Amino acid sequence: MVLDKLGESLRNSLNKIKNTMFVDEKVVNELVKEIQRALIQADVNVKLVFTIGKKIKERALQEKAPISLSKKEFLINIVYEELVSLIGQGDSSIDTSKKKPFTIMLVGLFGNGKTTTAGKLANYFKTRSQKVALISTDTWRPAAFTQLQQLGKQVKVDVFGKPELGDPVKIYKEYEKELQKYDIIIVDTAGRDALNEELFEELNNINKHIHADETLLVLNADIGQSAEKQAKAFHDTCHVTGVVMTKLDGTARGGGSLVACAVTQTPIKFIGVGEKIDALETFKPKGFVGRLLGMGDLESLLEKAQAAFDEQDAEDMGKKFLKGDFNLLDLYTQMSSMKKMGSLTKLIDMIPGLSGANISKDMLRGQEEKMENWKFLMNSMTKKELEDPDLIRGSRLDRISEGSGQDVRDLRLLLKQYKQSKKMMKMMKGATGTEKDMQKMMQKMNQKNVKFR
Numbered sequence: 001m002v003l004d005k006l007g008e009s010l011r012n013s014l015n016k017i018k019n020t021m022f023v024d025e026k027v028v029n030e031l032v033k034e035i036q037r038a039l040i041q042a043d044v045n046v047k048l049v050f051t052i053g054k055k056i057k058e059r060a061l062q063e064k065a066p067i068s069l070s071k072k073e074f075l076i077n078i079v080y081e082e083l084v085s086l087i088g089q090g091d092s093s094i095d096t097s098k099k100k101p102f103t104i105m106l107v108g109l110f111g112n113g114k115t116t117t118a119g120k121l122a123n124y125f126k127t128r129s130q131k132v133a134l135i136s137t138d139t140w141r142p143a144a145f146t147q148l149q150q151l152g153k154q155v156k157v158d159v160f161g162k163p164e165l166g167d168p169v170k171i172y173k174e175y176e177k178e179l180q181k182y183d184i185i186i187v188d189t190a191g192r193d194a195l196n197e198e199l200f201e202e203l204n205n206i207n208k209h210i211h212a213d214e215t216l217l218v219l220n221a222d223i224g225q226s227a228e229k230q231a232k233a234f235h236d237t238c239h240v241t242g243v244v245m246t247k248l249d250g251t252a253r254g255g256g257s258l259v260a261c262a263v264t265q266t267p268i269k270f271i272g273v274g275e276k277i278d279a280l281e282t283f284k285p286k287g288f289v290g291r292l293l294g295m296g297d298l299e300s301l302l303e304k305a306q307a308a309f310d311e312q313d314a315e316d317m318g319k320k321f322l323k324g325d326f327n328l329l330d331l332y333t334q335m336s337s338m339k340k341m342g343s344l345t346k347l348i349d350m351i352p353g354l355s356g357a358n359i360s361k362d363m364l365r366g367q368e369e370k371m372e373n374w375k376f377l378m379n380s381m382t383k384k385e386l387e388d389p390d391l392i393r394g395s396r397l398d399r400i401s402e403g404s405g406q407d408v409r410d411l412r413l414l415l416k417q418y419k420q421s422k423k424m425m426k427m428m429k430g431a432t433g434t435e436k437d438m439q440k441m442m443q444k445m446n447q448k449n450v451k452f453r
């Protein structure tokens with residue numbers, strides 16, 4: 001758990017109220033004093049600590065508790081809300097679907113965790129079905145590229161770099177064309193030992209070429225409230241869009257750095273909570289404070305559960321698919337789950353035996369687009385038609401195409417592809433099932449240009 005000490009002090013203070021008989025001014029004053037002490041120990045700026053204390057006091061004494069809450073619950077909720085607004089507002093997650101490729105550039109001073117975070121982010125997006133590329137533009141630190149290569153190998157994503165070119169822009173240009181085929185490009189940059197003009201110039205120069213969709217400042221949490229100065233400098237000169245706060249696992253001053261960033265209006269998007277590749281979490285102020293106060297971090301938990309569920313779901317679907325019995329209804333169910341699971345490409349990766357097959361990813365992507373239209377067609381079919389697509393002939397064709405607003409030619413194509421897939425299923429069922437056989441079969445089908453469903 002991160003910020004152990006701060007969390008423990010805050011929880012202890014709140015526990016005390018749970019045990020008091022009444023909530024009166026004395027109790028509120030005592031609570032506020034303890035919260036302020038805990039925040040100062042976590043290196044939160046004293047002025048801000050004073051303000052939050054005043055706010056909690058005012059609200060607790062002036063606002064009326066809603067009927068559904070006891071006075072104690074109401075007070076705890078005020079503390080929760082004020083701490084949330086102290087460290088950030090709303091949801092600051094990154095929407096990578098708005099552009100392809102989506103480029104994320106990591107910036108920051110020496111040793112703050114840029115390269116490590118690049119690897120962690122690659123892992124984060126890869127497990128969410130995105131095709132990720134890492135590129136090192138660091139020509140300063142010896143072995144920076146090797147470090148990134150090792151991380152890339154661990155996550156199994158492609159890594160680009162050529163430090164001998166000696167110039168970040170040249171390195172990026174060398175691979176620019178190749179990088180276009182990825183969903184996400186993560187650019188690792190060089191640091192410096194202190195804030196300086198030359199670093200900002202280098203970063204701005206790189207960004208002139210890559211036009212990053214997100215420029216994330218990687219900041220070590222153990223600098224406490226001095227994070228404000230760094231965040232402000234990078235924000236003002238490099239158009240930073242967010243912060244990744246690293247090493248929150250090993251410092252008592254993390255509270256101070258989180259609050260300091262919030263002051264500069266640079267949202268914290270991720271937090272690093274360990275050295276391992278998966279020790280990265282999205283930062284949601286509400287969930288974070290909830291967890292700190294021991295209310296349970298529902299949101300993060302749900303997110304984690306969802307990712308785990310998707311993996312399992314995809315695996316089950318893969319098995320069903322391999323068994324060979326499927327009709328349009330199954331296809332429909334699969335497609336509805338598809339969005340949740342990520343993509344067809346990911347599904348393919350999860351089917352044993354097919355992951356190594358040489359199926360063109362572009363072809364799969366084309367299929368995915370077509371399947372969006374199929375959804376409309378299928379929505380206009382009756383359950384019977386979905387179960388037995390052979391019924392769909394004559395006037396049924398017109399009814400379905402009119403009802404769905406789709407061209408009848410698309411409907412015929414869907415039916416044709418369904419038949420082809422069914423044939424393929426039969427072949428699969430008859431196959432001996434070794435991985436080699438499967439791959440051979442897929443390659444053959446690819447050559448014949450038989451579309452994979």
Ligand SMILES: Nc1nc2c(ncn2[C@@H]2O[C@H](COP(=O)(O)OP(=O)(O)OP(=O)(O)O)[C@@H](O)[C@H]2O)c(=O)[nH]1
Pocket residue numbers: 108109110111112113114115116117138141144190191192218246247248249250271272273274275279
């Ligand atoms: N405990 C902990 N260690 C971290 C975290 N993030 C990074 N580190 C460690 O911090 C050290 C420096 O990380 P790097 O990723 O090399 O930092 P960098 O910003 O790329 O450094 P330069 O390339 O020199 O500018 C490494 O030992 C990492 O393992 C984190 O969230 N928690």
Ligand SMILES: [Mg+2]
Pocket residue numbers: 114115116138141144188189
């Ligand atoms: Mg580095």
